[in-house]
Amino acid sequence: xxxxxxxxxxxxxxxxxxxxxxxxxxxxxxxxxxxxxxxxxxxxxxxxxxxxxxxxxxxxxxxxxxxxxxxxxxxxxxxxxxxxxxxxxxxxxxxxxxxxxxxxxxxxxxxxxxxxxxxxxxxxxxxxxxxxxxxxxxxxxxxxxxxxxxxxxxxxxxxxxxxxxxxxxxxxxxxxxxxxxxxxxxxxxxxxxxxxxxxxxxxxxxxxxxxxxxxxxxxxxxxxxxxxxxxxxxxxxxxxxxxxxxxxxxxxxxxxxxxxxxxxxxxxxxxxxxxxxxxxxxxxxxxxxxxxxxxxxxxxxxxxxxxxxxxxxxxxxxxxxxxxxxxxxxxxxxxxxxxxxxxxxxxxxxxxxxxxxxxxxxxxxxxxxxxxxxxxxxxxxxxxxxxxxxxxxxxxxxxxxxxxxxxxxxxxxxxxxxxxxxxxxxxxxxxxxxxxxxxxxxxxxxxxxxxxxxxxxxxxxxxxxxxxxxxxxxxxxxxxxxxxxxxxxxxxxxxxxxxxxxxxxxxxxxxxxxxxxxxxxxxxxxxxxxxxxxxxxxxxxxxxxxxxxxxxxxxxxxxxxxxxxxxxxxxx
Amino acid sequence: xxxxxxxxxxxxxxxxxxxxxxxxxxxxxxxxxxxxxxxxxxxxxxxxxxxxxxxxxxxxxxxxxxxxxxxxxxxxxxxxxxxxxxxxxxxxxxxxxxxxxxxxxxxxxxxxxxxxxxxxxxxxxxxxxxxxxxxxxxxxxxxxxxxxxxxxxxxxxxxxxxxxxxxxxxxx
Numbered sequence: 017x018x019x020x021x022x023x024x025x026x027x028x029x030x031x032x033x034x035x036x037x038x039x040x041x042x043x044x045x046x047x048x049x050x051x052x053x054x055x056x057x058x059x060x061x062x063x064x065x066x067x068x069x070x071x072x073x074x075x076x077x078x079x080x081x082x083x084x085x086x087x088x089x090x091x092x093x094x095x096x097x098x099x100x101x102x103x104x105x106x107x108x109x110x111x112x113x114x115x116x117x118x119x120x121x122x123x124x125x126x127x128x129x130x131x132x133x134x135x136x137x138x139x140x141x142x143x144x145x146x147x148x149x150x151x152x153x154x155x156x157x158x159x160x161x162x163x164x165x166x167x168x169x170x171x172x173x174x175x176x177x178x179x180x181x182x183x184x185x186x187x188x189x190x191x192x193x194x195x196x197x198x199x200x201x202x203x204x205x206x207x208x209x210x211x212x213x214x215x216x217x218x219x220x221x222x223x224x225x226x227x228x229x230x231x232x233x234x235x236x237x238x239x240x241x242x243x244x245x246x247x248x249x250x251x252x253x254x255x256x257x258x259x260x261x262x263x264x265x266x267x268x269x270x271x272x273x274x275x276x277x278x279x280x281x282x283x284x285x286x287x288x289x290x291x292x293x294x295x296x297x298x299x300x301x302x303x304x305x306x307x308x309x310x311x312x313x314x315x316x317x318x319x320x321x322x323x324x325x326x327x328x329x330x331x332x333x334x335x336x337x338x339x340x341x342x343x344x345x346x347x348x349x350x351x352x353x354x355x356x357x358x359x360x361x362x363x364x365x366x367x368x369x370x371x372x373x374x375x376x377x378x379x380x381x382x383x384x385x386x387x388x389x390x391x392x393x394x395x396x397x398x399x400x401x402x403x404x405x406x407x408x409x410x411x412x413x414x415x416x417x418x419x420x421x422x423x424x425x426x427x428x429x430x431x432x433x434x435x436x437x438x439x440x441x442x443x444x445x446x447x448x449x450x451x452x453x454x455x456x457x458x459x460x461x462x463x464x465x466x467x468x469x470x471x472x473x474x475x476x477x478x479x480x481x482x483x484x485x486x487x488x489x490x491x492x493x494x495x496x497x498x499x500x501x502x503x504x505x506x507x508x509x510x511x512x513x514x515x516x517x518x519x520x521x522x523x524x525x526x527x528x529x530x531x532x533x534x535x536x537x538x539x540x541x542x543x544x545x546x547x548x549x550x551x552x553x554x555x556x557x558x559x560x561x562x563x564x565x566x567x568x569x570x571x572x573x574x575x576x577x578x579x580x581x582x583x584x585x586x587x588x
Numbered sequence: 589x590x591x592x593x594x595x596x597x598x599x600x601x602x603x604x605x606x607x608x609x610x611x612x613x614x615x616x617x618x619x620x621x622x623x624x625x626x627x628x629x630x631x632x633x634x635x636x637x638x639x640x641x642x643x644x645x646x647x648x649x650x651x652x653x654x655x656x657x658x659x660x661x662x663x664x665x666x667x668x669x670x671x672x673x674x675x676x677x678x679x680x681x682x683x684x685x686x687x688x689x690x691x692x693x694x695x696x697x698x699x700x701x702x703x704x705x706x707x708x709x710x711x712x713x714x715x716x717x718x719x720x721x722x723x724x725x726x727x728x729x730x731x732x733x734x735x736x737x738x739x740x741x742x743x744x745x746x747x748x749x750x751x752x753x754x755x756x757x758x759x760x
Contacts, residue, residue, distance in 0.1 A: 178650075184649075189659040190660070191659070198655075200644075201655060209650070
């Protein structure tokens with residue numbers, strides 16, 4: 017195909033057919049402001065903030081959706097284009113709440129940034145100020161909070177929920193001035209078919225959808241002298257929190273993260289990777305048990321709470337296929353209030369467990385009635401990566417320049433297999449390393465399964481071929497699950513991660529949370545694994561000791577009691 | 589028509605029976621959503637939450653999407669409607685000849701605002717842009733009857749004629 021030649025701001029540019037004006041402009045270093053546009057979603061063209069002028073026709077074109085055509089002469093800087101962009105932002109602000117100072121997205125709001133960049137003044141905002149909307153807040157939680165009055169109708173959340181997650185838990189309702197993005201009958205997200213994955217919160221340009229914040233509760237616990245506050249950090253955090261402190265995506269800051277947590281006053285600092293190893297042992301043995309009994313296959317992984325809630329709403333008939341192994345977060349918290357409390361001689365009632373997660377669904381998981389096996393609510397608070405970064409910034413710690421410390425020792429040894437839990441395909445690889453060795457004694461090489469979309473693999477272990485699928489993004493998961501339901505596939509193992517790319521792309525991760533960042537974070541986790549001396553969960557010495565001293569046998573007595581859970585069907 | 593609260597499973601099943609009859613007439617495909625909603629509204633008088641949820645499940649589309657369609661079209665109502673629907677014309681001719689006064693008189697008489705329904709489900713009050721009877725301005729419609737050249741006192745007499753009519757069961 018011939019390239020298309022056009023002129024943008026007096027510069028000639030040649031682009032491939034199908035290139036939009038926005039992309040063409042970026043190729044020559046011209047940045048056009050956008051709001052409804054998102055690089056990972058379908059094109060929408062609703063906000064008109066990216067309009068440019070077609071010099072020949074004098075028309076304004078939405079550059080994010082209009083494709084470049086031969087001979088076009090475009091001006092992004094003409095008075096016409098510049099004033100139209102500014103006017104469109106002013107109109108968006110006409111019914112937008114004026115409470116930026118106390119908004120959760122203050123400082124990370126794209127509408128705020130664009131208002132500033134385009135030089136919109138107080139007078140401009142007040143000129144169009146009109147009737148304000150009065151939609152109810154959804155603060156029911158426990159994962160997500162909606163403030164529809166801050167919605168600018170860009171539709172990013174609607175697109176990510178429908179296109180990527182296949183759910184459409186939120187959609188446009190009403191018409192004209194009363195148009196709004198909401199749930200059916202404005203029901204709380206926790207009561208509808210929503211996975212709590214938080215992908216909507218990561219694409220929302222304003223404060224209309226955010227996580228339910230638990231920062232104040234954690235400060236209170238840290239400042240309470242009677243509480244022994246134990247923190248766990250999910251594998252994906254070490255490869256993403258650096259972005260909040262100006263480091264490039266994919267910078268590994270494990271040691272600095274540990275130092276920062278100690279500086280904040282946490283009494284015990286651990287990694288969830290310890291119980292990721294434990295999950296592998298339990299889930300691995302469960303897999304072996306089901307293969308040998310030829311029952312409830314395929315087994316489906318259970319570490320992702322967004323996937324669990326989705327399955328409970330949409331595939332209640334397949335719940336028996338889910339592994340009963342708890343997620344690493346819940347295994348850790350349960351052990352913190354039992355095994356760990358015993359080892360350090362602290363009353364479990366005084367232990368307050370905090371987990372740092374790349375995830376909003378973990379907040380929902382924490383509150384599940386099933387997770388009280390320690391005799392208390394197992395996990396007391398869940399902070400997203402963003403919330404922890406806010407705490408670190410609040411007390412003026414510059415994470416990027418800290419020295420490095422190690423995790424505490426009792427539950428501190430970690431395998432590389434556990435690290436890659438944070439990326440799609442990682443749980444499967446970690447499990448297979450262990451399952452293959454348990455069954456044959458032969459080591460397994462790295463599979464290099466790839467990280468995007470549907471992936472299937474066949475693995476031979478002890479003369480039998482196992483068929484395996486790894487999916488991330490719930491719309492991708494639905495494709496595989498529909499085959500399981502219809503009986504048209506012959507799989508033995510399915511790994512499901514609700515968020516695209518797995519936890520590295522979770523709903524609690526630093527913004528922007530686009531494909532580019534997710535890929536770099538995933539690569540960082542893989543490289544940590546490659547450099548670890550222990551790369552198999554069953555070789556983690558602290559795990560062996562845990563079974564010897566406390567749990568007994570995998571799947572057996574105490575392990576069964578403390579490390580496994582059950583699921584409940586929920587309405588669609 | 590049974591209890592819509594859903595606490596009693598068989599009650600809900602009974603309540604949804606008229607909807608099941610509507611659904612049986614159409615293939616379970618998204619493109620039949622609007623005619624299904626029209627027929628369901630015909631059966632229930634409005635579109636209750638339980639009905640929209642069941643439509644979503646049967647057509648395999650999201651509940652929020654069904655709600656989005658139902659709230660987009662003014663023909664659909666998510667609240668129960670009165671036995672008598674009053675449409676007050678507020679078009680240009682009616683406006684200059686006192687539609688505002690007429691509307692205010694009806695609001696006072698019924699104790700509800702435009703867009704609302706009386707608690708006894710007797711009257712629903714709405715405004716419309718023009719009903720094409722400008723020669724009769726100011727004009728209102730009650731159900732299929734047209735009443736023209738109204739004043740704030742004569743409209744009360746008109747309303748009296750619709751009160752205390754015991755004929756015809758409550759729709760919903």
